[in-house]
Amino acid sequence: MIRKEKYNVGILGASGAVGQEMIKILKERNFPIAELRPIASARSAGKELDFNEEKFKFVEAADDAFEGLDIVLGAAENDIAERFAPAIVRSGAVFVDNSSAFRLKEDVPLVVPEINPEDVKWHKGIIANPNCTTTISLVAINALNALSPIEAIVASSYQATSGAGAAGPKELMAEVEAGLKGESYEPKVFQYQIAYNVIPQIGDEQYAGYTSEEMKMQNEGRRIMHLPELKVSCTCVRVPVIRSHSVSIVVRTKEKISVEDAKASIAKAPGARLVDDLPNRIYPMPLSTTDQDLVFVGRVREDLTCEKGLNIWCCGDQVRKGAATNCIQIAELVIA
Amino acid sequence: MIRKEKYNVGILGASGAVGQEMIKILKERNFPIAELRPIASARSAGKELDFNEEKFKFVEAADDAFEGLDIVLGAAENDIAERFAPAIVRSGAVFVDNSSAFRLKEDVPLVVPEINPEDVKWHKGIIANPNCTTTISLVAINALNALSPIEAIVASSYQATSGAGAAGPKELMAEVEAGLKGESYEPKVFQYQIAYNVIPQIGDEQYAGYTSEEMKMQNEGRRIMHLPELKVSCTCVRVPVIRSHSVSIVVRTKEKISVEDAKASIAKAPGARLVDDLPNRIYPMPLSTTDQDLVFVGRVREDLTCEKGLNIWCCGDQVRKGAATNCIQIAELVIA
Numbered sequence: 319m320i321r322k323e324k325y326n327v328g329i330l331g332a333s334g335a336v337g338q339e340m341i342k343i344l345k346e347r348n349f350p351i352a353e354l355r356p357i358a359s360a361r362s363a364g365k366e367l368d369f370n371e372e373k374f375k376f377v378e379a380a381d382d383a384f385e386g387l388d389i390v391l392g393a394a395e396n397d398i399a400e401r402f403a404p405a406i407v408r409s410g411a412v413f414v415d416n417s418s419a420f421r422l423k424e425d426v427p428l429v430v431p432e433i434n435p436e437d438v439k440w441h442k443g444i445i446a447n448p449n450c451t452t453t454i455s456l457v458a459i460n461a462l463n464a465l466s467p468i469e470a471i472v473a474s475s476y477q478a479t480s481g482a483g484a485a486g487p488k489e490l491m492a493e494v495e496a497g498l499k500g501e502s503y504e505p506k507v508f509q510y511q512i513a514y515n516v517i518p519q520i521g522d523e524q525y526a527g528y529t530s531e532e533m534k535m536q537n538e539g540r541r542i543m544h545l546p547e548l549k550v551s552c553t554c555v556r557v558p559v560i561r562s563h564s565v566s567i568v569v570r571t572k573e574k575i576s577v578e579d580a581k582a583s584i585a586k587a588p589g590a591r592l593v594d595d596l597p598n599r600i601y602p603m604p605l606s607t608t609d610q611d612l613v614f615v616g617r618v619r620e621d622l623t624c625e626k627g628l629n630i631w632c633c634g635d636q637v638r639k640g641a642a643t644n645c646i647q648i649a650e651l652v653i654a
Numbered sequence: 655m656i657r658k659e660k661y662n663v664g665i666l667g668a669s670g671a672v673g674q675e676m677i678k679i680l681k682e683r684n685f686p687i688a689e690l691r692p693i694a695s696a697r698s699a700g701k702e703l704d705f706n707e708e709k710f711k712f713v714e715a716a717d718d719a720f721e722g723l724d725i726v727l728g729a730a731e732n733d734i735a736e737r738f739a740p741a742i743v744r745s746g747a748v749f750v751d752n753s754s755a756f757r758l759k760e761d762v763p764l765v766v767p768e769i770n771p772e773d774v775k776w777h778k779g780i781i782a783n784p785n786c787t788t789t790i791s792l793v794a795i796n797a798l799n800a801l802s803p804i805e806a807i808v809a810s811s812y813q814a815t816s817g818a819g820a821a822g823p824k825e826l827m828a829e830v831e832a833g834l835k836g837e838s839y840e841p842k843v844f845q846y847q848i849a850y851n852v853i854p855q856i857g858d859e860q861y862a863g864y865t866s867e868e869m870k871m872q873n874e875g876r877r878i879m880h881l882p883e884l885k886v887s888c889t890c891v892r893v894p895v896i897r898s899h900s901v902s903i904v905v906r907t908k909e910k911i912s913v914e915d916a917k918a919s920i921a922k923a924p925g926a927r928l929v930d931d932l933p934n935r936i937y938p939m940p941l942s943t944t945d946q947d948l949v950f951v952g953r954v955r956e957d958l959t960c961e962k963g964l965n966i967w968c969c970g971d972q973v974r975k976g977a978a979t980n981c982i983q984i985a986e987l988v989i990a
Contacts (some may be wrong), residue, residue, distance in 0.1 A: 470959035474810035474902035476852050476891065490850075494830055514826075514896050515941045516812050518953055518967045523932045527913065527955030527965075536958065549959040553902040553967060555812065558894050560850050566810035566889040566902075570959070577863065596859045605851045617854055619863030622872065623806035623885040623906070629863075631854045631889060 319388065319412060319652055324352035327649070328387040328411065330379060330402060331394030332356030332367075335484035336416055339642035340391050345369060347646060350653070357383050357390075381405040389652065391645050392416050392447075407443035414445050414648045416641050418530075421446040421538055428541045431647040432589035433460045438651040445648055448542060449534040450640025451475050451554065455565045456542055457613040457639065458632035461587035462580055463543055466571040469626075470549040473535060473567045477520060477554060478604060480561035480636050482507050487560045512558050520554040529554060562604035563640060564633040574626045577618055584615050589639070594618055602633035610635060611643045655724065655748060655988055660688035663985070664723040664747065666715060666738060667730030668692030668703075671820035672752055675978035676727050681705060683982060686989070693719050693726075717741040725988065727981050728752050728783075743779035750781050750984045752977050754866075757782040757874055764877045767983040768925035769796045774987040781984050784878060785870040786976025787811050787890065791901045792878055793949040793975065794968035797923035798916055799879060802907040805962075806885040809871060809903045813856060813890060814940060816897035816972050818843050823896045848894050856890040865890060898940035899976060900969040910962045913954055920951050925975070930954055938969035946971060947979045 327344065331337045337356070344351060354369050356362075356376045363378035377383050379402060384390055390406045392399050392415030399417035406413040420426040427437035428446045430453050438445060448456075455473060462468060479486035485507045493513035496503035505511055509519055521530035536550035557564075585592040593602050594616035602614030613634040621627025634640060663680065667673045673692070680687060690705050692698075692712045699714035713719050715738060720726055726742045728735050728751030735753035742749040756762040763773035764782045766789050774781060784792075791809060798804060815822035821843045829849035832839035841847055845855055857866035872886035893900075921928040929938050930952035938950030949970040957963025970976060 472808050472904055472957075472959055474889075476812070476893070495834065498831065498834070509935045510939060511941060514894065515939055516893060516895060516900055517939060518900070518902075518937050519932065519935060526958070527932065527953065528958070529932070551904060551958045551960075551963070551965055553810075553953065553965060555900075555902065557812070557852060558850065559852060564852055564854070564891075566854075566891065568808055568887060596855065596863065596865070599845045599855060601854050603846060603851055603853060605847060617863065617889065621808075622862070622864070622887045623808055624887075627887070629887055629889060 322388065324350045325388040325653060326353040326355065326386055327351050328355040328357050328384055328390040330357045330390055330392045331398060332376065333358040333362040334393055335480060335637060336641045337393035339637045340393055340646060341367065341369065343638065343642050343646050349646060349649065355387060384409040384411055387411040389414065389649050391649065403444060412441065412445065412652050413443060414447060414645050416447040416645055418449065420444050421448060428538055429648050430456055430542050430644060431651055432457055434542055434544065435651050438648060447641065447645045447648060448538045450481060450636045451477060451563050451565060452535045452538045453640055453644055454563055454613050454632060454634035455535060455567060456539060457589045457634070458615045458630060459567060459569050460543070461583035461590065462569055462571060462575055462628065465575050465579060465583055466573040468543065468545060468548060468569055468571055470570040471535065471567060472551045473565050474553045475555055476557045476559065476564040478559040478561045478563055478636050479512060479556065481563065490558055508556060512556055514558065517556040518553065520556055528552070559604045560608065561636050562607045562633050563636045564602065564604060564631065567630045567632065568621050568627050569630060570624060570627045575628060577620055577628070580628050581618050584618065589613060590615050592616070602631060604633055607633040608635055609638070611639050613639060658724065660686045661724040661989060662689040662691065662722055663687050664691040664693050664720055664726040666693045666726055666728045667734060668712065669694040669698040670729055671816065671973055672977045673729035675973045676729055676982060677703065677705065679974065679978050679982050685982060685985070691723060720745040720747055723747040725750065725985050727985065739780060748777065748781065748988050749779060750783060750981050752783040752981055754785065756780050757784060764874055765984050766792055766878050766980060767987055768793055770878055770880065771987050774984060783977065783981045783984060784874045786817060786972045787813060787899050787901060788871045788874045789976055789980055790899055790949050790968060790970035791871060791903055792875060793925045793970070794951045794966060795903060795905050796879070797919035797926065798905055798907060798911055798964065801911050801915060801919055802909040804879065804881060804884060804905055804907055806906040807871065807903060808887045809901050810889045811891055812893045812895065812900040814895040814897045814899055814972050815848060815892065817899065826894055844892060848892055850894065853892040854889065856892055864888070895940045896944065897972055898943045898969050899972045900938065900940055900967065903966045903968065904957050904963050905966060906960060906963045911964060913956055913964065916964050917954050920954065925949060926951050928952070938967060940969055943969040944971055947975050949975060
């Protein structure tokens with residue numbers, strides 16, 4: 319990428335929850351923007367967006383919508399990302415994509431800036447942003463990998479409704495309101511009612527009884543952490559929370575790491591905040607981690623079933639560090 | 655215990671959520687009752703209870719409140735259970751207690767009727783009912799132990815607000831209603847707001863960073879399953895659910911158990927129901943397991959981090975199988 323003072327940035331899927339958050343975060347982080355081009359389906363085309371006291375028009379997604387852009391942030395679903403990736407690359411822009419379409423492609427780097435920033439360098443036009451639960455979990459445990467290589471992870475997630483896009487929290491609240499009125503509500507976004515419930519299915523079956531979502535932490539984790547042998551057993555569960563994901567993790571490392579060393583390394587880890595004082599009721603929670611970028615880590619303790627294991631609890635904002643912020647951090651590396 | 659046609663049954667803590675459920679279940683199961691004596695604090699004394707078309711008066715808890723009873727079902731907190739246990743035993747009644755006060759006492763059997771019914775026989779006046787999450791989890795996995803001894807369990811729980819008694823769901827609903835009105839609500843039952851949140855603390859710190867609740871599955875599991883070396887790493891988490899607990903479990907056995915064999919044995923296990931068909935969106939959930947007695951088990955699959963491990967998801971009604979029903983099943987064994 320040619321160094322510039324300011325860059326022309328497109329957002330594909332700009333009207334969705336992640337797209338809207340990207341716009342907010344670009345402004346917050348003073349990303350050097352010349353033109354901001356929100357790109358969305360025909361429904362949004364023509365609408366205007368205020369950004370840094372300028373107005374930018376929504377452009378309809380099409381092969382010629384990317385001309386002149388330096389960076390395109392992808393906040394759309396897989397089919398849209400796949401549909402427009404060739405046009406984006408042809409236009410000369412770097413496509414930083416939040417969908418899962420390119421995450422396991424060998425010629426596409428998959429990047430968490432706190433973990434493998436160097437992988438940005440070898441991109442061939444596309445850089446993939448990892449799955450939200452994967453990013454949050456890996457930022458929490460990456461410091462341990464520096465002390466001793468991580469061999470296995472057992473994770474159970476408590477995933478917020480925001481993971482299904484803006485329609486997720488809306489459905490939760492619609493169910494809550496209907497319930498209080500004694501009315502019924504037919505779920506459209508989730509498989510079943512999510513209010514006052516938990517649903518042990520995110521994604522469809524992919525491998526040996528595991529869902530697509532559950533396989534992401536292993537498949538993406540191997541690429542991000544450069545641990546090709548990493549083994550992960552994951553259970554992904556939707557919970558009636560608005561937007562922060564929580565994960566209960568057991569990490570097994572090659573050598574034993576003491577709780578003390580683990581805490582000290584997490585406390586210094588970029589992107590993580592150690593929040594660990596059980597007697598004073600201090601630990602990460604969805605409500606205390608919403609609308610900020612750090613992954614909070616707590617409840618660090620020895621795994622009582624395995625000498626070389628540690629038990630950890632972490633929470634992070636799914637829309638921000640799990641999606642929008644990580645994409646923009648990648649874009650910052652691209653222009654650095 | 656002398657065999658009778660009908661028994662005099664007391665319920666200590668009869669006005670609480672578990673006590674009320676016990677009364678309901680005694681009737682449902684046609685427990686052979688001559689006198690039903692609801693025993694509670696002074697606040698409830700004198701009130702009347704309809705049961706099998708008879709009226710029974712609430713009696714104030716006192717040392718002389720247990721005279722003439724054959725069985726006392728304990729639905730009160732530890733301090734009350736400890737305070738009155740000597741008087742109950744002196745009165746000649748068998749005390750089937752749901753508190754955690756006696757669960758680890760060597761001379762008190764700790765019983766899940768589907769797992770260790772034979773332990774009822776050696777009681778010395780007190781039989782303890784296990785922790786709700788422990789009972790639900792062990793009923794789910796006990797069939798595996800018959801195939802090959804269970805060596806270790808990694809569990810992350812999704813525990814309903816009912817675990818804190820009747821005040822738990824009330825607080826959840828009060829927070830939901832306050833939120834919709836834009837009002838604030840000060841949590842009294844849980845450490846923090848539970849609506850739209852999850853709280854990774856149940857009980858206080860007990861051992862090596864684990865809470866009292868988290869240590870129960872290991873300490874109680876060892877006694878119930880007669881596995882003195884059983885190792886359990888547990889993370890107990892409160893979720894905004896009304897009354898069914900869910901648990902994500904990895905079970906490690908001495909020898910490998912195939913998923914097929916595991917499913918077949920769970921399908922036949924007493925107290926459990928195999929509910930496992932991911933492609934058709936069939937798996938246990940809190941809303942589908944509330945107000946019944948079976949532990950639903952699903953998402954059975956190989957642990958991808960360990961050859962001798964299985965991943966399992968289970969749900970059960972915390973107030974019923976987790977507490978009231980299990981106590982009454984124990985009482986049924988006592989009179990059998």
